[in-house]
Structures are given as structure tokens and as C-alpha cells.
Amino acid sequence: MARNNLIVNPSFKTNTTGWSATGSSTITRITTDAFFGSSCLEITKAAAVNSGAVIASRISVSAATSYAVAGYIKVPAGEETGAFQINVGWYTALSGGSLISTTSTISLENTPGDDWIRLMGVMTAPSLALGASISVVQPLAGTVGKKFYADAFMFEAASYVGEYFDDVTQATENKYVNLGLTPLPIPKITGMQLNADVSIGSLILNTVDENGVVWVCTDIEGWWVHPEPEVRDIPRGWGDGSYDVRGRYQARQITLNGVFLTPDPSLIPVSRDKLIQETDLVYVGGWLKTNENPTKASFVRLSGQPDIQTVNARGRTEFSIGLRAPDPLKYEWYEGHELGYRAVTIAGEDSGTPGSGTGTVTNTGNAYSPVVFEVTGPIVGPATILNETTNESITIIGALRGVLTPTVSNRALTGNIATLTTSAAHGLLAGDVVVVSGVHATFNGTFTILTVPTTTTLTYAKTANNVASVASSGTITSSADILEIDTRDHEVALNGDAVGKRSLIDVLAEWTLLAPGANVFSFYDDGDATSSASLTVYYRSAWLG
DSSP states (O other), X not given: OOOSSOOOOGGGOSSOTTEEEETTOEEEEESSOOSSSSOEEEEEOOSSTTEEEEESSOEEOOTTOEEEEEEEEEOOTTSOOEEEEEEEEEESSSSSSOEEEEEEOOOEXXXXXXXXXXXXXXXXXXXXXXXXXXXXXXXXXXXXXXXXEEEEEEEEEOSSOOOOOSOOOXXXXXHHHHHHHTTSOOOGGXXXXXXXXXXXXXXXXXXXXXXXXXXXXXXXXXXXXXXXXXOOOOBOXXXXXXXXXXXXXXXXXXXXXXXXXXSSXXXXXHHHHHHHHHTOOXXXXXXXXXXXXXXXXXXXXXXXXXXXXXXXXXXXXXXXXXXXXXXXXXXXOOTTSTTOOEEEEEEOOBXXXXXXXXXXXXXXXXXXXXXXXXEESOBOSOEEEEETTTTEEEEEOSOBOOOBOOBEEEEEEEXXXXXXXXXXXXXXXXXXXXXXXXXXXXXXXEEEEEEEEETTEEEEEOOSOOEEEEEOOOEEEEOOOEXXXXXXXXXXXXXXXXXXXXXXXEEOSSOOOBOSEEEEEEEEETTOTBOOOEEEEEEOOEEOO
8 A cells, every 4th residue: 555645654763854843842762662663753842832743844745635644642651641633734835835724633632651542634735735744742731841752654645544554565565464374375365466445434455554464355245246136027917028117226235355364363352353343334334445446435334244253373364244335336436525526517507608507527437327416506597407418407496595795784782682784685594604794893703693583684693792773884794505406315405404495496207317428517597697606516427336
């Protein structure tokens, strides 16, 4: 498994080269403890926030790309309890430039004498980011002279945090496989390529984990074939044969087979617990992914009791996990989106803008695929979304509001309820999230509208002293309405609310799907010849096998 951007394990350094102190701390390298290898960083804290260590040189990153970061922390016996986190600073250049923003992992606490804990997180580089600086810190000021250890850091372009290992070569892979299989004869998998190309949840198979345990996927039954079909047989009266009826595909039944090979029998319980935890898919499901260029994924739950058997004294353990994918299709998983979607945005047809109103969405798979439409107002209506390739359409019946910025003419606050009056009809509704600005420090901020007593008044909750009614200025800003249409689950939501919103659209017998290949979409508002609305098509290519 290759790391795109890997911070070299501090254990391989004999000094602190590559790291600098931050937050007035001091750092040194010790050989009395380590998570991996023979040494780690020892950080001596100051009475200042963000005491820790930072890499000396920034790492090159690509804008709008997901990155996984992880590292190990330990508080030795005799020191003080602390909470720690990893900070990623995003910069506009590899050197120089300016800081765009900082993203942090969840802060975790470690007490003296505890084992190493792992800090980890997945974050997206900002749109202008070209460089990243990684630091490990205690965000709150600690006691002068108290220490904590840091080791085994990883930073890579990925949408999940993988296991830590340090640039495993083919020779190292072979070594671990050979060790895990002894004293049995060396099988053919000894020279296999461990490409970390199968995962379920956060468990990565075909890889070597941080404990030197080899995880191998030997087969995924039911993955590369059609799901089970169901076609009813309706006899044709007294005539020969049956009626031709439309069938369906049942849920996909999958069996994930594999083996883990431990270098020492003591690692069997740890590895088994890891497998059980990642396949605990009864109350919540998980994504099974295979990197087949592109990565394909199915959302699965357990279909039966997993079989986990240790078959030799060394610790070779074979497992067979029965899974059920309720959606029989396999979908492309795009790492640039948290749910694996790609997106194409189409501007609403505008009579004054050539080429507006159409766009192409390409399904590279071999099966019809559902999509999620996101329509951003304003729309006068009715408006139409048409897949010209399949001749399937959805009509939006109601109107959608655009961005609203009514002007405030009066303000008042009584009993922790603020009331604003606008100079004209504001067009806002109860439940809208609005930004109040330029009114008064007591009234400004982001709020959810409670009630709309009249077309020119609105209320929201605000805990503050009463304010007598007084003339005012300022504005109230709300975002444009967003209508979401899920063509798989046949769900419709307006501004995140799905209750009763199905009535906002009209469809024929079939909801719009993506055919295999290029699909041409058109989007137009019959009530507005100069539309400024937009349609974003979120999609995943789909395969039957």
C-alpha cells in the first residue's frame, strides 16, 4: 500500500531532523520507548498553548483533495494527563505564501502510564492549498517540564485513515508472509503483491498492519457476477409457455473470505478482535470497497454468523464473512466526496446565454444508475429536468426562492424573543436559517426563524435583555432554496426537510436514471426565460457484476 505523502517515522531518525518545537516546548529523541522502531520524539511542554512539535518542511498537497492524517501519542508514567491533537495548516505555497486555514483531529486524552493512543482524522485541502504543515500539540497550556511522546506519523491522500507502516517493500511483504506461514510449506501467496485494494469499513485487506500482521482477501464470492434474479413465471392460460413479465434483481449475497497471518501467536486475540469489530454490521452497515480502477463499493450488513478459525499454532486464522448488499448494484466510489459521488452542475436555461440548460453526465458502468438531483433556486415554475438520452423527466411543480436580503426597518426584543420588521415583504418562512447583520450587536448573528406573524415581520429566539421597539437599519439574508431529489429511494427534501415534500414534483412511471454511457440532461424553467437557477447531478457509475 503506497503512501502518497508520508511523514517519515521518527523512529528511523537518530536526532530531531525534520521536526521543530512549537508552543515554546523543547524536543529531543529518546531510545527508551517507541511505538514503532527503536526511538520516538520526547516533547517537554511549556506553560503555553500548543506545546508540541511541527514538521520542518511543508508537504505538497492538491487543492480540494481528501487527506488522512494519523500519529501515536503516549504520556509516560510520572507525567501529567493531557489531551492532544494533530493540526494541519493549509498554505498557499510550499514555502512562504500565507496560511489559509487550520484543520484539527479530534482531541484525545492520555493518562500517565497508558499505552500509545492514535490520533487520526480525514480532512479536505482548501481550494487554494499547495502545501501542508503537520504538528502534534497539547492545545491547552500544560505544566512546565512535563513530557509526552510522539511517534509513527502518516499523512496521505485518502478518504479514510489506513493502518500505519513504513514504506513496506516487496521483500518486507515476503518476510511477513513467510513468517506468518511457518512451519507450513511456503505457498504461492508468498510473492503476492499486497496492494491494500480491498476494505470493509476501516479494515484494509491485502496489507501488513502496524503489528506486522498480514491481512489477505482470498475471494469475494458473489461480487463479480450478476446478483440473483427474480422473474415470476405466470402461465399463459391454456396456451403454451408463460407471459413475458418484468423481473427484478434481489439483494446481492456476498461472502468475504480471507486470512490473517500473525508473526507471533500473542497477536491472535488482538487481530481477531479487530476483525470482529470491523464486521459488526448488524445495527449499522458499512461499505465494502474493491480497488478495480475505479474503486467499486456496496453498502452491506451481515447476512449470517461470521466463521473465524485459527488453523495453526503460529496464528494463521481463516475467516468467512457473509454479507448482504440491499442494493444489488456496485457503485463507483469517488474519493473526492464523502459518499463517493461525482457531480456535474448545469445552469438553468437562459434565453440570453447560449449553451445554458444542458450538460452531459457519463455513467462508465454497465447498469442503469440512480442519481441525486440538487436544484438551487430561484425557480418560478414549473421547471423540468429531462434526461434526453432515456427520455425520462421530472417536473418541479412549486416555486423555489432565490437568495433573499430584505432590509430591516424596526427591531424589538421581549422575553428572549427578537422581532424584526422589514421595509417590504420579506418572503421568509418559519424554519428558515437567516443571517442578521447591521441591525445591532444584540440582534446580529445566525438564527432560525420561529414565526412569521405578517409578511413584513419575523421572530427568532435571542437570550438578552428586553429592547424597546425602535427604528433600525440592517439586512436579513437567507440562502436560496435547495430541492433534493433522490431517484433511488424516491425521496424529496426542501432545505433538508423531507416531510410532505414529495408533492413538489411530478414524475411519470419511472424516476430518472443514468443509462450506461453518456447521458445528456436539460434543465429549464418554463416560468423564467432568464433563469439563474442551477441543477447539480450527484451520481455514481454502476455495475451489475
